[in-house]
Amino acid sequence: MQEILFYIFSALTLLCGLLVVFNPFSRNPVTSAMFLVLTIISMSGLFVLLKAFFLAAVQILVYAGAVIVLFLFVIMLLDVKDEERRRYQKFGTFLGFAAVTGLAMLIINTIKQSGVSHALTGDGVAETKPLGKLLFTDYLLPFEIVSILLLVAMVGCILLSKREETAEAEAE
């Protein structure tokens, strides 16, 4: 059963991931964003198979719930008609596919030769409680630093999206 679920979820993840970046039927960024949601959701299915239940929930809440909505807001603010008029540059697309396939082959070959699958055969920790304990004991300092980072990001966003009236007034 787990094997079948793994293959279903990973096939969905990869198919939707491909459709995010290279969709032959539509170049609309909104379509890409929707396929990104599907990628995230099938990936949280993979997280559940890996017994990372908390992260699966966080993945859906933060990515599908917040990040994609932010993407859609920004797409709404910008002009997407322009993107639909442009075509894929054939030569560039071909070169990109070739380079990326080469890279993937290289890394997959390395993984296969390293024999990491035989060296590590744990069964995972299925509970969320130890994760929370770890987060608030060993990783307390990084946790606080991340909260400061979020504050800085918030201030940065407000500063960036403010209209630059003062700078323009000084220029005049």
Added chain:
Amino acid sequence: MTIGLEHYLIVSVVLFCLGLLGVIIRRNLIVMYMGLELMLNAANLALVAFSHFRDNLDGQVMVFFIITVAAAEVAVGLALIVALYRKRQTNDVTDLTSMKL
């Protein structure tokens, strides 16, 4: 055949390469950003897989931090894109050539 670490790592590698492909072939800043998100998610998948097969939760804590930092990064990056669009009326990288010699 049981699913081992190798299977998850291969999915993660292919997903990373798809994200990279998006950054290479698409010229729209927003779609390039989505490619970056795919790459971050591929790294997350690899970390969770390692954490599972090592019986060690440190990987999951790291993924938690990566998700937080990625959310902050997306917020700032999209604010930058909007600011850029307001100034230049474009979000296509082929039009942003003011640093070209």
